[in-house]
Amino acid sequence: MAKEKTTMFIEQPGMLENGHVGKNFDDDGRDKRTGTVLTASAHIITAVIGSGVLSLAWAIAQLGWVAGPAVLMAFSFITYFTSTLLADCYRSPDPVTGKRNYTYMEVVRAHLGGVKVQLCGIAQYGNLVGVTIGYTITASISMVAVKRSNCFHKNGHDVKCSISNYPFMSIFAVIQIVLSQIPNFHKLSWLSIVAAIMSFAYSSIGLGLSIAKVVGGEPVRTSLTGVAVGVDVSGSEKVWRTFQAIGDIAFAYAYSTVLIEIQDTLKSHPAENKVMKRASLAGVTTTTFFYMLCGCVGYGAFGNKAPGNFLTGFGFYEPFWLIDFANVCIAIHLIGAYQVFCQPIFAFVEGRCHKRWPESKLVTSEYGVDIPFLGVFRVNFLRLVWRTSYVIVTAVVAMIFPFFNDFVGLIGAASFYPLTVYFPIEMHIAQTKIPKYSFTWIWLKILSWTCLVVSLVAAAGSIQGLSQDLKTYKPFNTQ
Template sequence: MAKHSSVSIRNGEAMNGYFDDDGIIRTGTLITTSAHIMTVVIGSGVLSLAWCLAQLGWIIGVLILASFAFITWYACLLLTDCYRSPDPVSGNRNYNYMQAVKVNLGGFKYKLCALAQYTMQVGVSMGYIITSAISMAAVKRSNCFHKHGHNIGCHTLNNTYVLIFACIEIVLSQIPNFHKLALVSIVATIMSFAYAGIGFALSVAKVVGGTSAETSLTGKAVGPDLTSKEKMWIAFSAVGDIAFAYAFSLVLIEIQDTLKPSPPENKVMKKSCTIGIGGSSLIYMLCGVLGYLAFGNDSSGNYLTGFGFYEPFWLVDIGNICVVIHLLGSFQVVIQPFFAFVESCCREKWPGCKFIEKEYIIGKYSINLLRLTWRTTYVILAATVAMMFPFFNNFIGLIGSATYWPLTIYFPIEMYISRAKIQTGSFTWIWLRLLAFICLIVALLALAGCIRGLYFSVSSFELFRSVS
């Protein structure tokens, strides 16, 4: 099962690469893995960080943003050494996150990991559909505002845009595995820099133009429109948004499995994590800080789709188009492990079945009937759910808050303690346990805030009525 989770060699693929000791071609480099990381880490959520700072204020907001960057980076360094077991350089490969957990921690925790990982992957993929549809609708609204004025609602249903995104993903989902996603990730990374740069530039223009809003050390002030209790719950949700922005560990092992065996994969991956998380954090900090300076305590959840900017409308349009292109790639990077898991299970259950294993060559492309039908069906179902529930982004926040701690913090730390045989009661053991406990408390508070937000969303939703 493990080997099927990676790419198998068919139809002369070896002509383009080098066979590793397990009969698999790997061509990944520091550049491609760094691009994969930034593709997953930098999402359209970067444009909501100004809102997060508005809820938390300068002191706590910046501190939490920096803390999560450091904690995620540190946990990922621990996780990179779990790609091979028992030795991180010469041991046997673990082809995915779940296999690493199974080898290092045993079957029970392996099942818990599977539940958390695949729930998060499915949920995030659906959230990407909704977010992309909102960005596409924002392009139409931006042109409407430019033509008719800012006082017109210019509202539109998102369903058409969900279908457009789904049709494109049906085609992209035929990319067989991570090893073939390098170009997609590079393009998506460029797009993420583009729309983050646009948000950065527009924020700078607003600040320099002297139209920036009021900010404060503690964020939005308690008053007639905001009770202290409401502020507390919203602050918890903001912490959850920041934590979820760094939740990419679930695909780190799969990304590492694309690397060439020399130099050692864990050493290259540590550099990739430093580059990917460092670059992402820099963008997060710039966009969050400048966005908060520009819009102050009234910052919207996303200042491209929430229209913190109206003009120049064409630049806002370009920013939203870049968001869509980026999420097209991010969808694939996030969901590929789930695709591979289902297809691997099918191969084990029905070995030798032509429908499952036979590859049909059409020009330069390889078509597999299981891959075509199963992945197309998944995209259709995901798009249907995204259209049915307009509050789905709140549900994604709930999933993110619930799975960030086990996938990004708990399992990497537990695997490191087990693999490195850290002595109970030692300084390292105490430090790692304390880190895991603090992150658990933060995750639970964020989860509580998301549950409250979901409750209010459910109370007023209508099926198939997602409106921008």
């Protein structure tokens, strides 16, 4: 390996001689950004249409025909609105000509400062870790579903076909270890585009199978209020499931955690905040359309007995090859989505290491490895050890807590209020200097407090579900 001293993407190289910025550098001295509305929209769709879409039929079943779609639309409007506020905070103090802020924490530091920066860091990186764990769980469930689908097709639908998730979690982790060595977030655009295509593919397949089931005329029970007390669930179960369903829907819109990092990939012209708003509108509109179809048609297909994951819960058995293909698409999509969510974590830790040990060869030195047909690949010791360790740890945690619905509901509840609502609203108030107790200030505060209450009840429902699951679960038991 040929050793070479280079600067990692998390370190700012500074301006060129005489303060001029070269044609290959942006106004902050970093490599010129090349992102567009298309690539940003692909990143957003990759981040948003994830495992959340798979649980929407179940969530609508808990809430019913009235509350289900209403809650879904409410979350989509709130997410888009606050994403526009957050997009204006990328530069400060002016949203067009101000200084760039490269991460969510830097944005909060620039506009709010104080202890709120630490609170933001805990919320953001805790959520990102939770999402990557959730994606490991979901991807392995989809891989297992492929084998189970083939087993059911071969041996009949009444066969147990018990298959362990653990080997597939290990395979997913190995793939992520390799991909995580790609040093620059903006070089993952191709992965996001592939992942976005996969998300459309499996959402469309799930939707098509649901429509076929509805058209087939098989009778199912649905209602305006969802699962019936005394018939499907007890009174307490109805309450807890309703709360959990709200958390699942909140999780389905979780991309604010990586919005700033996505915006930092965009070209300087036109203004990044304007492009990001267009990308957010395209991303949220597209995903809401699919969510509404998948959730409502899925509920129409399965009724009150909708499975937690409508492509792996085996409400569908045939055609088995199409179900297999859909689950392969899910796995491929989550491979890309995992990278979108873990890159900010990688950048944060590596940035801290660079500042603390700027002279350390283990931290700053890179080695060029010549890979046949692919050219020279840069290897850094810190990146290799830290990113590999992170992927392994998330895989182990996923093996210990492999509960799909409860886990995604808890992540959604924990992240929705602070990252999607509270910080964007507070920064908007500070940036635009909205007078205290003015009409705009009051309604923004009402929105913020309402979302806090929603997040708390959703978290309560998911925690109750996890506690019930843990009573009977034995970690690493393959039987």
